[in-house]
Amino acid sequence: MSKYTISLRLSIAAQLLASGLCLPLALQAQQAAPAAANANPTTTPSIHDAAIIRLRDVAYGKDEDGNYHEQSVRVREAAKEALKQVVIQQIHEEEEAKAKASTNSQSGTATSGSNSVTATNFNQAAAAPVGTNTGDAIPATPENASRSRGSSSANDNWFLPELFNGAGSNKLMNFETGFSPMQTFGVSPNQPFSPGQIGPGGGGSTGSDLAPQLGGDIGSINPAAVPPGPSSSVSTNSADAGAPSSVAGFLRDSDSVQEVKVQERSGVSLDPHIRAYKWGQIYADVDGAYWSPARLDMDTMLSKIDPGMVSSVNVLSGPYGVRYGPGFAFLDVNRIPTPRYECPETHLDSMLNVRSNGGQVYGREMVYGGGESWGYRGSYGEKTGSDYRAGDGSLIPASYRSRDAWGEFGYDLDPHQRINILYQRMDQTDVENPAQFFGTSYLGSYGFQAGYVNDAPTAPWSKLNAAAWYNSTRFNGDTRPSYNANFPVMQFVNAALDAELGGTNALIGQTQGNAYSTGGRMGVTFGDQGCTQLRTGGDFRYLGQVIGEEYQILSQDRETIEFNTNMPHSRMINPGVYTELSQPVTKNWTLSVGARVDYVRTAVNPNDLRPDGLLLGGDPPSNLLQNDILYAFYAMNNVKLDEHWILDAGFGQAQRPPTLMERYSDGLFVSTLQSGFTHMVGDPNLRPERNWQFDVGLSSNYETMHSKARFFQSWIQDYVTYAGSSVDVPSFADARLLYFTSTSLATLTGFELTADCDWSENLTPFAKMSYVYGWDQEINAPLVGISPLEGTIGLRIHDANHGRVWGIEPSLRLVADQNHLGAIRSPDVTNTIPVEEVTPSFVVCNLRGYYNYTKNLSIVGGVDNVFNKNYQEHLDLRLNGPLGTPYQGVVTRVLEAGISPYFGINWTF
Numbered sequence: 001m002s003k004y005t006i007s008l009r010l011s012i013a014a015q016l017l018a019s020g021l022c023l024p025l026a027l028q029a030q031q032a033a034p035a036a037a038n039a040n041p042t043t044t045p046s047i048h049d050a051a052i053i054r055l056r057d058v059a060y061g062k063d064e065d066g067n068y069h070e071q072s073v074r075v076r077e078a079a080k081e082a083l084k085q086v087v088i089q090q091i092h093e094e095e096e097a098k099a100k101a102s103t104n105s106q107s108g109t110a111t112s113g114s115n116s117v118t119a120t121n122f123n124q125a126a127a128a129p130v131g132t133n134t135g136d137a138i139p140a141t142p143e144n145a146s147r148s149r150g151s152s153s154a155n156d157n158w159f160l161p162e163l164f165n166g167a168g169s170n171k172l173m174n175f176e177t178g179f180s181p182m183q184t185f186g187v188s189p190n191q192p193f194s195p196g197q198i199g200p201g202g203g204g205s206t207g208s209d210l211a212p213q214l215g216g217d218i219g220s221i222n223p224a225a226v227p228p229g230p231s232s233s234v235s236t237n238s239a240d241a242g243a244p245s246s247v248a249g250f251l252r253d254s255d256s257v258q259e260v261k262v263q264e265r266s267g268v269s270l271d272p273h274i275r276a277y278k279w280g281q282i283y284a285d286v287d288g289a290y291w292s293p294a295r296l297d298m299d300t301m302l303s304k305i306d307p308g309m310v311s312s313v314n315v316l317s318g319p320y321g322v323r324y325g326p327g328f329a330f331l332d333v334n335r336i337p338t339p340r341y342e343c344p345e346t347h348l349d350s351m352l353n354v355r356s357n358g359g360q361v362y363g364r365e366m367v368y369g370g371g372e373s374w375g376y377r378g379s380y381g382e383k384t385g386s387d388y389r390a391g392d393g394s395l396i397p398a399s400y401r402s403r404d405a406w407g408e409f410g411y412d413l414d415p416h417q418r419i420n421i422l423y424q425r426m427d428q429t430d431v432e433n434p435a436q437f438f439g440t441s442y443l444g445s446y447g448f449q450a451g452y453v454n455d456a457p458t459a460p461w462s463k464l465n466a467a468a469w470y471n472s473t474r475f476n477g478d479t480r481p482s483y484n485a486n487f488p489v490m491q492f493v494n495a496a497l498d499a500e501l502g503g504t505n506a507l508i509g510q511t512q513g514n515a516y517s518t519g520g521r522m523g524v525t526f527g528d529q530g531c532t533q534l535r536t537g538g539d540f541r542y543l544g545q546v547i548g549e550e551y552q553i554l555s556q557d558r559e560t561i562e563f564n565t566n567m568p569h570s571r572m573i574n575p576g577v578y579t580e581l582s583q584p585v586t587k588n589w590t591l592s593v594g595a596r597v598d599y600v601r602t603a604v605n606p607n608d609l610r611p612d613g614l615l616l617g618g619d620p621p622s623n624l625l626q627n628d629i630l631y632a633f634y635a636m637n638n639v640k641l642d643e644h645w646i647l648d649a650g651f652g653q654a655q656r657p658p659t660l661m662e663r664y665s666d667g668l669f670v671s672t673l674q675s676g677f678t679h680m681v682g683d684p685n686l687r688p689e690r691n692w693q694f695d696v697g698l699s700s701n702y703e704t705m706h707s708k709a710r711f712f713q714s715w716i717q718d719y720v721t722y723a724g725s726s727v728d729v730p731s732f733a734d735a736r737l738l739y740f741t742s743t744s745l746a747t748l749t750g751f752e753l754t755a756d757c758d759w760s761e762n763l764t765p766f767a768k769m770s771y772v773y774g775w776d777q778e779i780n781a782p783l784v785g786i787s788p789l790e791g792t793i794g795l796r797i798h799d800a801n802h803g804r805v806w807g808i809e810p811s812l813r814l815v816a817d818q819n820h821l822g823a824i825r826s827p828d829v830t831n832t833i834p835v836e837e838v839t840p841s842f843v844v845c846n847l848r849g850y851y852n853y854t855k856n857l858s859i860v861g862g863v864d865n866v867f868n869k870n871y872q873e874h875l876d877l878r879l880n881g882p883l884g885t886p887y888q889g890v891v892t893r894v895l896e897a898g899i900s901p902y903f904g905i906n907w908t909f
Contacts, residue, residue, distance in 0.1 A: 283327030288467025319654030338375030338410035358388030390895035391870025439481030447471030513547035565667035568608030719746035784822030
């Protein structure tokens with residue numbers, strides 16, 4: 001038995017036999033190899049040829065419609081690996097045969113009768129047509145791309161296209177020293193890789209696409225298989241990134257994401273909304289770890305994650321993410337995996353972004369490297385900013401300073417098992433939150449995370465992944481930043497107190513608190529994408545949160561008045577299990593179903609309750625301990641109508657528990673409405689929200705044109721909203737006392753549209769549009785915090801190589817009036833109270849571009865708001881001056897930045 005026959009058998013048996021639920025073709029491919037072992041030596045080459053032909057068909061065979069004969073990606077990759085090993089072994093044998101022939105020739109010994117297969121016979125067998133494989137588009141040799149199918153050459157190996165580098169050199173010819181070293185990739189949040197460019201997540205790829213050289217998707221939910229349903233997946237290094245300094249800002253500015261809107265709390269705190277779903281309804285996952293804000297108006301779920309450490313973000317817009325946790329929409333953030341190299345290497349990556357309006361500077365230094373089975377990454381980043389100038393010339397207080405440090409190490413236990421550990425820390429100081437009660441004196445986060453992945457082909461599963469985490473965030477803040485003379489906020493408060501109490505008064509406040517999260521998750525996948533695939537697993541979350549506020553009203557005419565508010569130390573325990581099944585019903589129709597069950601227990605420390613507190617539920621409050629059983633399920637159909645059009649339609653139901661703040665906040669001054677001055681009181685008896693959602697989408701994919709349209713309808717029972725009235729100072733109408741309450745039914749209706757067209761090799765026009773209409777059916781009024789209709793049109797001008805080298809993108813963002821003004825119910829629910837004002841429409845022109853000077857040096861630049869438009873987003877805060885005071889009629893508005901040139905550079909060496 002020849003060496004390469006053994007290699008062939010072992011490769012097929014070990015890799016194809018263990019490919020889960022997609023075995024039929026793999027087993028057929030295996031049948032020829034055992035026969036080869038016992039065959040007559042004179043017929044061995046033809047049997048070997050048959051095995052190779054069958055492997056080639058499994059790996060590359062397609063029908064006349066261009067569909068692979070073998071649908072399983074895992075089986076195809078295993079067949080390719082088997083072919084690769086055969087080729088490598090054959091080259092070894094040919095070299096040994098030549099050396100032996102040379103020796104025998106010198107000694108006068110004949111070599112006739114050898115049963116080894118020559119390279120010519122080998123390639124002839126590989127090139128032979130296979131059965132009905134008439135539509136097979138087998139890649140040609142890089143040196144001879146026009147060669148007709150079925151021809152052969154002694155040294156081409158043209159059926160293995162991945163064995164050639166970009167210059168056409170055969171990597172296998174250097175088998176003595178192994179494959180050529182893997183290309184190093186610069187990692188940066190501003191490097192504008194265009195679609196198709198190789199890089200960390202470049203061109204919309206996820207970290208798992210780079211698994212062979214970057215260590216794989218450690219501990220993640222498996223970003224290579226985004227759950228079915230309406231979703232967008234985008235890379236932070238794609239050309240439309242626009243030099244972001246935050247993950248939420250990247251999602252807001254991305255050309256390929258329509259579902260995400262952002263409420264900007266500060267320059268480092270951007271709160272994402274998905275289809276009008278907000279914090280509490282959105283589950284944020286970062287490589288398996290759960291993140292939540294420590295205080296909603298000073299922190300967000302994504303503010304601790306720097307875009308420089310992120311490969312891609314998947315946005316799932318509906319109750320179809322049962323594998324993540326309880327929620328109505330999901331953000332799946334995937335970090336860049338640690339790298340791998342054939343020989344140990346170390347690299348440095350330096351990047352710098354500068355935005356002139358507001359003096360914003362973002363810099364990062366990174367060191368990364370590794371060896372064949374290990375990799376590491378260390379990083380330090382810093383962001384600073386000051387007040388920016390709006391379109392009308394006014395200064396908006398937005399100073400901040402933020403530093404973060406990351407350390408990560410990955411190790412491959414074997415080629416199919418890997419572990420990863422991570423430590424991260426972030427510190428923010430002197431952050432101004434315009435039009436809010438508190439500025440952030442200090443906010444610090446740190447977190448630990450560990451992940452394990454096993455995708456061994458001999459395992460009973462296709463993949464097993466596990467992750468565990470712990471993270472914590474502490475903060476303190478005070479009212480001092482709100483005394484800006486040119487941006488009156490606390491001046492409004494003091495003037496209202498003067499009118500109410502008489503004399504001259506000054507309110508001083510401070511806040512502090514902590515939030516932490518720990519837990520773990522494990523998931524197992526059986527089967528492969530495109531075939532019957534089963535996913536099942538479980539997770540556990542333990543959350544804790546506590547917030548305190550202390551106030552003093554100083555006056556020259558009376559004693560100091562002191563009072564405090566808080567959210568007592570609250571805890572949530574949440575174990576859950578899920579299962580998902582994807583089943584091809586026909587060749588063009590795939591049905592996916594999933595279900596999840598969660599147990600949620602929330603409680604507070606009774607010793608932290610205020611004696612004179614406002615917390616609902618009695619005096620003292622009862623039912624502080626709550627136990628909820630949550631369910632979720634979905635069914636999603638994906639139908640390929642023809643080679644260009646795909647229809648997807650689905651229905652799902654999900655439940656989410658009230659947040660700890662919604663149940664247990666006791667008078668916190670947290671900004672939740674357009675007015676930043678809202679005094680929040682929780683209700684321990686709030687019921688979990690239940691969302692029933694229907695989605696339908698139609699997408700097309702032609703050679704030069706791509707489009708997608710989606711429509712959705714949601715019915716949310718027990719939707720958490722507000723009841724409220726003015727605080728005890730009646731002249732200050734914008735200061736409201738709000739109670740969390742439930743409405744029996746709220747509805748969300750909306751759509752997303754996107755399209756682009758390759759007009760020529762250098763021009764790609766594009767457009768997108770989105771809209772959500774939210775309605776409180778119980779009080780017959782609009783829901784609060786809903787963004788208006790908006791769209792973007794633009795033109796990508798790029799090089800003829802799909803924009804790999806350079807690109808320029810002018811665009812117009814068009815936003816309509818928002819005159820559906822959110823309203824809440826009065827405390828006695830007898831009437832509605834409008835709490836929003838009309839936000840006028842606007843059009844903003846943006847220009848951005850990039851130039852990849854070399855693979856290690858990239859430049860990005862542009863101008864936001866080219867024509868210095870003065871405008872305000874509907875979610876931006878605004879505050880009306882109190883009546884009967886010198887500030888009556890004065891409105892403090894958080895306007896968006898005027899003309900804002902920016903520049904970024906990334907250098908890897």
